[in-house]
Amino acid sequence: MGRQQRISLEEALQRLASAVKPLAALCLPLDAALGRILAEPVVAQMDQPPFARSPYDGYALIAADSQGASRQTPVRLKVVGKSIAGSPADVSLERGQAVRIMTGGLIPAGADCVIMQEQTDCGEQTVELYQELKARANYCERGEDFKTGDVLVTAGLALGAAEYAVLTSAGCETVKVFPAPRVAVFSTGKELERVGQPLKPGQIYDSNSAFMRARLQELRLPLVTAARLDDELDELTRAFAEACQQADLVISTGGVSVGEKDLVPEALKRLGAEIVFHGVDIKPGMPAACAVLNGVPVLALSGNPFAAAVTFELLARPALARLASDKRLTPRTEQARLAAGFEKARPNRRFQRGILNDGAVAIPAAQGNGQMLTMVGCNCLVELPAGDALPAGSSVTVHLL
Numbered sequence: 001m002g003r004q005q006r007i008s009l010e011e012a013l014q015r016l017a018s019a020v021k022p023l024a025a026l027c028l029p030l031d032a033a034l035g036r037i038l039a040e041p042v043v044a045q046m047d048q049p050p051f052a053r054s055p056y057d058g059y060a061l062i063a064a065d066s067q068g069a070s071r072q073t074p075v076r077l078k079v080v081g082k083s084i085a086g087s088p089a090d091v092s093l094e095r096g097q098a099v100r101i102m103t104g105g106l107i108p109a110g111a112d113c114v115i116m117q118e119q120t121d122c123g124e125q126t127v128e129l130y131q132e133l134k135a136r137a138n139y140c141e142r143g144e145d146f147k148t149g150d151v152l153v154t155a156g157l158a159l160g161a162a163e164y165a166v167l168t169s170a171g172c173e174t175v176k177v178f179p180a181p182r183v184a185v186f187s188t189g190k191e192l193e194r195v196g197q198p199l200k201p202g203q204i205y206d207s208n209s210a211f212m213r214a215r216l217q218e219l220r221l222p223l224v225t226a227a228r229l230d231d232e233l234d235e236l237t238r239a240f241a242e243a244c245q246q247a248d249l250v251i252s253t254g255g256v257s258v259g260e261k262d263l264v265p266e267a268l269k270r271l272g273a274e275i276v277f278h279g280v281d282i283k284p285g286m287p288a289a290c291a292v293l294n295g296v297p298v299l300a301l302s303g304n305p306f307a308a309a310v311t312f313e314l315l316a317r318p319a320l321a322r323l324a325s326d327k328r329l330t331p332r333t334e335q336a337r338l339a340a341g342f343e344k345a346r347p348n349r350r351f352q353r354g355i356l357n358d359g360a361v362a363i364p365a366a367q368g369n370g371q372m373l374t375m376v377g378c379n380c381l382v383e384l385p386a387g388d389a390l391p392a393g394s395s396v397t398v399h400l401l
Contacts, residue, residue: 086104184223338392
């Protein structure tokens with residue numbers, strides 16, 4: 001995978017969208033499908049509620065029997081049963097009769113209304129009515145929430161708590177959704193060490209994989225493997241080959257530029273990967289590359305911590321959104337104004353850490369590609385177009401984190 005001519009971020013995203021294929025939908029139990037995107041609409045196979053029910057504690061009766069009822073002239077009816085939620089009265093009402101009923105109870109055959117118990121004497125054998133009612137008063141119809149054949153949820157909707165509750169009330173056990181992409185993460189470089197081990201001269205702790213793992217967890221995406229790899233061609237080749245058998249997306253950091261030990265491109269070339277691009281005209285993250293190996297996209301990102309973070313947001317998240325058919329994974333952008341001027345001219349489009357507050361964005365002073373400390377507390381990436389200095393108040397695009 002030799003270095004190709006750098007392309008614009010827009011072209012890189014277009015190529016990425018063409019190379020990354022959405023994952024096939026799966027039929028999953030509702031619990032397992034929570035948070036996923038529905039692949040098809042779900043149509044009700046029953047009415048909800050499946051029977052007429054009472055919205056109050058009171059008495060079910062025939063409205064005509066309440067004619068003229070008031071506290072001065074009560075009407076007395078015979079109580080012939082009790083209907084409790086889950087335990088209906090097995091009766092069919094006739095004129096002059098009532099059934100004691102509780103909230104959610106099935107309204108018995110023959111009854112066409114419910115009187116609230118506050119408008120009665122709460123009698124057990126007989127009941128006095130103090131209110132005249134019309135048919136269908138205090139009466140929840142069968143299918144009031146939804147009817148057989150109604151579309152309950154549409155394709156493209158995320159399955160959240162409300163959708164889960166509706167589908168459960170409709171008796172659904174499974175639903176067809178797009179699965180969450182499984183991701184493998186590699187950080188490359190002999191200089192990297194895991195936390196808990198003493199650092200040898202020239203070594204640093206591996207913060208890149210920590211960032212990638214944390215972002216995937218924040219995005220609620222499964223990590224299938226995370227490993228630190230030496231800059232050895234055989235090791236890299238073996239790791240990429242194995243990862244592409246387990247994961248839907250492989251993300252590596254480091255080893256992608258033009259140094260003697262930048263062997264990730266060579267490893268992918270040895271495996272026969274299809275090259276999508278290598279080099280994007282942005283800073284930081286210019287060496288970023290994308291390949292497809294056995295149908296699995298591989299994103300090879302810069303090893304500089306901030307450059308890796310930027311290209312994860314700009315390239316990996318759109319790839320994940322495409323795989324999951326989930327637009328929520330794509331970074332949101334909005335316009336903001338610079339809180340202070342940016343004095344440096346820029347030959348390339350640059351992305352800086354930023355703190356967005358009430359429409360104004362401040363850019364911390366320390367912006368080195370190898371620095372992560374000043375990203376603490378930042379909530380966006382500030383996109384600065386190529387060109388001359390920008391005065392305070394200039395409109396810029398920010399990518400929300």
